Amino acid sequence: MPRFVVTYRIFASGIEEASERAAGIALEQTVEIPRDVVPHGYVEDEIVGKVESVAEEEQGRQLARISYSPDSVSDELPQLLNVIFGNSSIQKGIKVVDLELGSTLAERFRGARFGVAGVRRLTRRATGGLISPVIKPQGSDAATLADIAYRCALAGADIVKDDHGLTDQHMAPFKKRCEMVCAAVARANRETGDSCLYMPNLAGRSADLMEYARFAKDCGAGGVLVMPGLFGFDLVRRLAVDATFGLPIMTHPTFLGSYVLSDTLGFTHAAMFGTLQRLAGADISIFPNVGGRFGFSAAECISIAEACRDLAGIGRPILPSLGGGMSAERAGEMKRMYGDDAVFLLGGSLLRYGDRIGEAIKELRKAFHSA
Amino acid sequence: MPRFVVTYRIFASGIEEASERAAGIALEQTVEIPRDVVPHGYVEDEIVGKVESVAEEEQGRQLARISYSPDSVSDELPQLLNVIFGNSSIQKGIKVVDLELGSTLAERFRGARFGVAGVRRLTRRATGGLISPVIKPQGSDAATLADIAYRCALAGADIVKDDHGLTDQHMAPFKKRCEMVCAAVARANRETGDSCLYMPNLAGRSADLMEYARFAKDCGAGGVLVMPGLFGFDLVRRLAVDATFGLPIMTHPTFLGSYVLSDTLGFTHAAMFGTLQRLAGADISIFPNVGGRFGFSAAECISIAEACRDLAGIGRPILPSLGGGMSAERAGEMKRMYGDDAVFLLGGSLLRYGDRIGEAIKELRKAFHSA
Numbered sequence: 100m101p102r103f104v105v106t107y108r109i110f111a112s113g114i115e116e117a118s119e120r121a122a123g124i125a126l127e128q129t130v131e132i133p134r135d136v137v138p139h140g141y142v143e144d145e146i147v148g149k150v151e152s153v154a155e156e157e158q159g160r161q162l163a164r165i166s167y168s169p170d171s172v173s174d175e176l177p178q179l180l181n182v183i184f185g186n187s188s189i190q191k192g193i194k195v196v197d198l199e200l201g202s203t204l205a206e207r208f209r210g211a212r213f214g215v216a217g218v219r220r221l222t223r224r225a226t227g228g229l230i231s232p233v234i235k236p237q238g239s240d241a242a243t244l245a246d247i248a249y250r251c252a253l254a255g256a257d258i259v260k261d262d263h264g265l266t267d268q269h270m271a272p273f274k275k276r277c278e279m280v281c282a283a284v285a286r287a288n289r290e291t292g293d294s295c296l297y298m299p300n301l302a303g304r305s306a307d308l309m310e311y312a313r314f315a316k317d318c319g320a321g322g323v324l325v326m327p328g329l330f331g332f333d334l335v336r337r338l339a340v341d342a343t344f345g346l347p348i349m350t351h352p353t354f355l356g357s358y359v360l361s362d363t364l365g366f367t368h369a370a371m372f373g374t375l376q377r378l379a380g381a382d383i384s385i386f387p388n389v390g391g392r393f394g395f396s397a398a399e400c401i402s403i404a405e406a407c408r409d410l411a412g413i414g415r416p417i418l419p420s421l422g423g424g425m426s427a428e429r430a431g432e433m434k435r436m437y438g439d440d441a442v443f444l445l446g447g448s449l450l451r452y453g454d455r456i457g458e459a460i461k462e463l464r465k466a467f468h469s470a
Numbered sequence: 471m472p473r474f475v476v477t478y479r480i481f482a483s484g485i486e487e488a489s490e491r492a493a494g495i496a497l498e499q500t501v502e503i504p505r506d507v508v509p510h511g512y513v514e515d516e517i518v519g520k521v522e523s524v525a526e527e528e529q530g531r532q533l534a535r536i537s538y539s540p541d542s543v544s545d546e547l548p549q550l551l552n553v554i555f556g557n558s559s560i561q562k563g564i565k566v567v568d569l570e571l572g573s574t575l576a577e578r579f580r581g582a583r584f585g586v587a588g589v590r591r592l593t594r595r596a597t598g599g600l601i602s603p604v605i606k607p608q609g610s611d612a613a614t615l616a617d618i619a620y621r622c623a624l625a626g627a628d629i630v631k632d633d634h635g636l637t638d639q640h641m642a643p644f645k646k647r648c649e650m651v652c653a654a655v656a657r658a659n660r661e662t663g664d665s666c667l668y669m670p671n672l673a674g675r676s677a678d679l680m681e682y683a684r685f686a687k688d689c690g691a692g693g694v695l696v697m698p699g700l701f702g703f704d705l706v707r708r709l710a711v712d713a714t715f716g717l718p719i720m721t722h723p724t725f726l727g728s729y730v731l732s733d734t735l736g737f738t739h740a741a742m743f744g745t746l747q748r749l750a751g752a753d754i755s756i757f758p759n760v761g762g763r764f765g766f767s768a769a770e771c772i773s774i775a776e777a778c779r780d781l782a783g784i785g786r787p788i789l790p791s792l793g794g795g796m797s798a799e800r801a802g803e804m805k806r807m808y809g810d811d812a813v814f815l816l817g818g819s820l821l822r823y824g825d826r827i828g829e830a831i832k833e834l835r836k837a838f839h840s841a
Contacts, residue, residue, distance in 0.1 A: 127763065130607035131633055132818030137607065146609035170639060171608060175674055177700040178637045181724055185634065188699070189727030189764045236501035236508065237542060238517035262502055263556065266549045268541060303546055305704040306680075328559070329548040331702040333676040353552055356560030357736040358728045365728040392498065393560045447503030 101201035102166035104151060105183050109161045110192035110363050114153055117161035121150045124193065125165050127186050146171060162196065169203040176208070176336045176379060188365070195366045198374055200413060210414015212339050213347045213382040215440050218418055221321065221347065222257040223294040228434060228467050229442040230255070230460055231420065232449055234280070235262035241271040245283040247456060251449075252287030252295040254457030255464055258383075258442060259284055260298045260324050263351045267303030273311050281318040296321025298349050301338075305330055309337070312344055322347035322382070328354030332379040339380025349383040349420065349442075350376050360394070368399040373406020377413040383420050383442050388433075391423025397436070404437050418442050427459070430466030472572035473537035475522060476554050480532045481563035481734050485524055488532035492521045495564065496536050498557050517542060533567065540574040547579070547707045547750060559736070566737045569745055571784060581785015583710050584718045584753040586811050589789055592692065592718065593628040594665040599805060599838050600813040601626070601831055602791065603820055605651070606633035612642040616654040618827060622820075623658030623666040625828030626835055629754075629813060630655055631669045631695050634722045638674030644682050652689040667692025669720050672709075676701055680708070683715055693718035693753070699725030703750040710751025720754040720791065720813075721747050731765070739770040744777020748784040754791045754813050759804075762794025768807070775808050789813050798830070801837030 107124060111117040122134075125148030130137055137143050151164040172179045184195050200208060211217075219225055232251040234244045248259045259280070267273045277299045284297040299315050301308055301323040308330065315323055325335050325348055338344050352372060358365035359372075366375070368386070376384040384407055387393035389400045404419040406412060420442035425433060433443060445459060452459050478495060482488040493505075496519030501508055508514045522535040543550045555566050571579060582588070590596055603622040605615045619630045630651070638644045648670045655668040670686050672679055672694040679701065686694055696706050696719055709715050723743060729736035730743075737746070739757070747755040755778055758764035760771045775790040777783060791813035796804060804814060816830060823830045 123763070129635065130609065130818075131635055132607050132821055136818065136821040138610070142607055142609035146607070170641065171635070173637065173639045173674075175637055177673060177676065177697070178639075180700055181635065181637070181673075181697070185697075185700075185724035186764075187727075188725050189723060189731070189758055191731055191765045236503050236513055236517070238501065238513035239509070264500065264502055264542070264552065266544065266546055266552070268544045268549075270541065302548060302552075303544075304708075305548065305702060306708055309677075326548070326552070326556075329551055329556075329702060330704065331676060331700060333701065337675075337677055352560060353556035354559050356558075357732070360560070360562055360735050361728070361732040364731050387560055392494070393557075394562050447501075447507065450503055450507040 100169055101203050102149070102168055103201045103204045104164050104166045104199040105195060106197035107163045107165065108156065108194040108196050109163050110159060111161055112159065114155060114161060117163060118150065118153045121153050121163035121165060124148065124163070124187050125150055128182050129167065129171055131186065169201070172204065174207045176333045177331065179208070180332060184366070192363050194363060195370050197370065198378070208378055208413065210377050211380055211382045211417050212345070214415025214417050215408065216415070218347050218382055221294065222296055224257050227439050229257040229418065230445065230463055231258040231260055231442050232256050232445040232460060233260050233262050235265065235447065237262065237264040237268070238270055241276040241279045244271055244276060245279040248280045248297060249283035249287050250456045251460060252284045253291060254460040255291070255293065256295050256460050258296045258298055258321070260349060261300035263300055263324065263326055263353050265300050273299065273303055274314055277315050277318050277320060281320055285319055296347070298322040298324050300324040302326060308334065312338055316344060316346055320346065322349060324349045324351055326351045326353050327379060328352065332375065335379035335381055347382040348380060349385060350381040351385050352387065367402070368395065369402040369406035372403040374413065377407070377417055381417060383418045385420040385422050385444065388421035388424040393423065401436065404441065408440060420444060422446065425463070427462040427466040430463055431470035434467060434470045471540055472574050473520070473539055474572045474575045475535050475537045475570040476566060477568035478534045478536065479527065479565040479567050480534050481530060482532055483530065485526060485532060488534060489521065489524045492524055492534035492536060495519065495534070495558050496521055499553050500538065500542055502557065540572070543575065545578045547704045548702065550575070550579070551703060555737070563734050565734060566741050568741065569749070579749055579784065581748050582751055582753045582788050583716070585786025585788050586779065587786070589718050589753055592665065593667055595628050598810050600628040600789065601816065601834055602629040602631055602813050603627050603816040603831060604631050604633050606636065606818065608633065608635040608639070609641055612647040612650045615642055615647060616650040619651045619668060620654035620658050621827045622831060623655045624662060625831040626662070626664065627666050627831050629667045629669055629692070631720060632671035634671055634695065634697055634724050636671050644670065644674055645685055648686050648689050648691060652691055656690055667718070669693040669695050671695040673697060679705065683709055687715060687717055691717065693720060695720045695722055697722045697724050698750060699723065703746065706750035706752055718753040719751060720756060721752040722756050723758065738773070739766065740773040740777035743774040745784065748778070748788055752788060754789045756791040756793050756815065759792035759795040764794065772807065775812065779811060791815060793817065796834070798833040798837040801834055802841035805838060805841045
């Protein structure tokens with residue numbers, strides 16, 4: 100059976116130490132017992148991880164490729180993550196760089212349902228960057244949020260999304276917010292003839308979320324925002340493969356920062372916000388843009404965008420979505436950096452426009468066209 | 471309404487910079503808009519985080535206490551985590567140190583159902599350290615795992631737990647494994663008159679887990695192992711508050727390492743493996759012991775054990791559970807380090823004993839008594 104391969108960056112003195120550590124990872128992530136007590140036969144031959152190669156990347160840094168059996172994973176996404184980086188997440192100096200699914204797991208994990216092309220079809224925005232204002236702040240009532248959404252949709256937004264801090268609080272409970280914002284966006288769409296999608300933040304108590312997702316669909320939502328750092332990546336997968344749900348999924352990076360901010364721990368930016376999101380089935384992956392309130396570098400942001408859109412990646416290419424630092428003034432720069440296949444979020448600074456909030460969206464659209 | 475307070479360690483040049491950063495966190499974790507556009511009234515007065523104090527901890531390191539409204543959280547654990555450290559997880563130089571729930575949230579988040587006293591009652595082990603062998607390796611069939619469990623229970627184990635790499639794979643699917651191991655442990659208990667608890671690893675596809683939990687209970691399982699890093703902390707809470715489930719919950723640290731291993735990111739060891747586990751409702755919190763394959767220091771391990779058992783913590787005191795590095799030779803040292811209210815895991819090295827696996831457990835029990 101074709102095995103899947105994880106590439107780890109190991110911070111060791113040289114090839115010898117890295118090879119020893121790689122052999123340790125191969126055991127740790129599978130049988131979790133000392134090498135000398137591994138049962139002969141199936142467990143030893145198939146289940147134990149195999150170190151395929153160890154190569155010097157630069158002084159003090161090696162790349163180890165370790166292969167694992169699809170049997171270790173079944174069709175379970177949480178268990179795939181467990182094999183990739185479960186206990187190894189607790190060891191220092193190991194970073195996940197890449198994942199090659201192999202043909203067996205590629206059949207089981209097919210990635211995004213919509214991807215770039217599907218989201219463009221639904222928004223009827225065949226070319227150019229997609230514009231996505233965020234409705235907030237937390238504490239507002241549903242009518243206030245619906246009014247902001249209406250103005251944004253009327254001005255030509257492609258996607259209106261909830262702030263990730265809007266969950267099921269009494270000020271604007273999920274169902275009420277969903278109904279009112281869906282109605283507001285539908286009204287704008289009737290007036291413009293456009294196809295703006297509203298994506299509510301699918302949040303609250305985890306027991307309610309699949310019902311909430313269906314409720315959102317019935318209300319006319321155009322997709323959902325999901326927070327895998329809080330609810331687990333399997334919620335994304337569950338929605339992506341649910342035949343009756345069938346809407347695009349946008350993922351939010353909240354609570355995931357600790358996986359990428361250390362140079363020697365966790366995942367690379369591209370692996371976390373590109374590869375893992377595609378693996379789970381996200382269509383749009385949000386991450387903080389360079390130059391905003393978060394410390395991602397331009398190179399890190401570009402690596403994420405490339406991992407989202409790489410044709411050789413898992414399933415369909417998906418849309419990177421830049422959070423923060425966006426304005427009409429920066430449209431040219433952002434277009435040069437990310438190209439057209441990206442979703443540009445417009446956040447808190449939008450509220451400065453007050454009743455003229457639509458103008459910010461029109462300005463950005465115009466700036467994209469002329470850039 | 472009494473607010474809850476999060477203490478953050480901020481790595482800044484001094485009080486002035488730390489105060490600015492704290493003000494930024496207070497906005498970021500709630501309204502996520504610039505200060506000058508925060509709506510007056512309820513949002514400004516209640517929802518926006520309030521910096522309660524900023525104090526120098528040592529050169530280059532400050533402690534900021536920020537209070538938040540229970541309205542921001544409702545009764546949702548994921549949203550509580552979102553407010554504590556959602557987007558701030560993506561900013562460098564911020565570490566969560568402490569959480570004070572306040573009386574309002576303390577009513578909503580009541581912690582462990584069993585805790586130290588409850589687990590002692592169920593295991594009928596009134597005094598002394600609890601011994602918990604782990605059945606493995608992944609790739610074994612259910613009969614093999616049941617046989618290991620039987621031998622361990624017969625020898626006086628208090629808790630037999632699944633390795634966290636056993637999920638729902640075809641080699642030993644959850645239900646089959648659960649039935650066979652429960653039957654094996656029940657047989658041992660009939661022979662010994664003891665009350666060894668079997669805790670299967672509640673894993674597979676997230677959609678199945680609540681049904682699997684009930685299935686485990688019906689089979690006679692004595693609790694479940696849960697992996698919050700993979701399935702979200704809300705799965706722990708859901709089980710802890712489910713009136714019909716009503717079994718102890720043991721949590722595993724897999725996939726959570728990236729939150730604690732950097733000095734300047736994530737959570738302190740005590741906050742992650744003590745406070746958050748109690749908040750979610752775990753009764754037993756596993757973490758890697760000093761001296762094993764993982765890099766936690768003795769001081770970090772002790773800080774976790776203290777956070778688990780602190781009488782002033784959230785809900786009932788719970789049992790710290792040490793993974794790795796345990797043997798009869800180290801029993802005295804471990805007892806001095808952790809005291810009696812702890813669960814000592816016996817992992818892969820157990821398999822070295824082969825058919826005499828029970829002897830390892832008897833030796834450890836004896837060593838505890840004489841230590």
